[in-house]
Amino acid sequence: MSKALLDDVVEHAYADAPLECCGLISSRDGDAVQVYRTANTAKSKFKYVMDPREQLRITEEIEDAGLALGMIYHSHTRSDPVPSETDVNLAKFGDSDDPAWPGTLYLIVGTKSAEPDLRLWSIVGNTVEQVTLEVTD
Template sequence: MSRQLLDEIVEHARADAPKECCGMIATRDGEAVSVHRARNAANSALKYVMDPKEQLQIQTAIDDADLDLGAIYHSHTRSDPVPSQTDVNLAKFDNDTPKWPGTLFLIVGVKAAEPDIRLWSIVGNDYEQVELEVTD
């Protein structure tokens, strides 16, 4: 991911703090190419919920551009950027099937002056940190 795209996400997180921000990252061949901000319909500092209509509009724009949904991002404003049980539950259906198979989850921690950014794979009830490569 380019530093510029990552900076856009951090800016979104800081702008929405103390509430969580959220959005989607479009990719081509595994490389992030665009960031799509979404409104946190939960309007909460503890969780994010993308409005389904807005989420569909973003997904359609990603599909129409012949891109893939590479990651869903959100912020943690008061805790480390580690998936909470709420985050895990949002990533799956009740039968533990992933809602977005192959999609990663980027969490931006903004509780400190320096952002803490981590990338995760969430499948069922399990999550694992994935290396985030940032280019200039």
């Protein structure tokens, strides 16, 4: 992921603090291409909810551009950027352990201090694994 795209995500996280932010990141061949900021309709310090119509519009825009949904991002304003039980459940399709967004990674930005703490995760069912976040110039 480029530093410029990552900076956009971090700026979004701090701009929305103390509320959690959320958004989507498109990719091509595993490389992040564009950040799509979305509103957290929950307006909460503890969880995020994307407007389904906005999420659908963005995912259609991503697909129409021949890209993939590479990452879903949000912030944790009071805790470490580790997926919560709520985060894990949001990554599932309904009540099943099937992924809601197969192949999509989850970027969490910790904003509890002045320096952002960024961690990337693979969440499939109840299996949560940290993934290396590679940043390029």
